[in-house]
Amino acid sequence: MEEKNILIVDDEQFIRDLYSQAFSRAGYKVKTAGSAEEALDILRKDKYLVMFLDLNLPGMNGIDLCRQIRKNYPMAITYAVTGNASLFELSDCRDAGFEDYFIKPVKLSVLFEAADSAFKKLERWKNNNSSSKLHSK
Template identity: 40%
Template sequence: MYEKKILFIDDDESQRQMINDIIKRFGYAVKTAADSGEAMQILESEKYSLIIMDLNMPGVDGMALCKRIRKTDSKSVIYALSGHAAEFKPERFEEIGFNGYLFKPVKIKVLKMAIKGAFERAAIRKEEATL
């Protein structure tokens, strides 16, 4: 079941804690993962409407993780998060399976709008699936 839950994946502990606290202040349920392995374990047992992930992580990076997730999950909205996202073309993100991207350091207002937009998109997908 896809609910208004968010999974945030970043290898930087301070970044995870900060984003976790901000999202909770917005009133959403959030879970964090430190790497792709932990994220995949979480995703085996739970579904998330929104997944936000850092692109630059040791081991399996965000690009490869997004591709893995998309093999089994086409409904979640997935956003890339990076201080280097400008180096990538928007079409490349779409080809991989991302629905959008955010720049580090993420501004609170931008994050709030991105989350709201993701849940609106998830609701539309859910409605289309029932038609």
């Protein structure tokens, strides 16, 4: 079984700490980034297929980051987590390629379910078509 890696992108340190602690406790390997640019940098080096992105980021916002990720890594499953629902509409998020959209404060159990379903989906895709290029860019 592959390692379950999750990438968290949020500009607030305490939110990164929280999600990092929570997902680690749930058995995932977590990496965090404070900006979209940092996230793209991490993705160039390591493989992450499940991500939770804050939308209101300094520099490149979460919507554009998601578009970029989906372009570079089509198999990635991304979730939006935002504190300001009025700034970004659900339809914008779906259009950018987000799997789902959560408004802070969100229960950790809800995020755990999301992560679990994402990895199950990845597993199923992998088994359905072992020749699919899950890992290719």
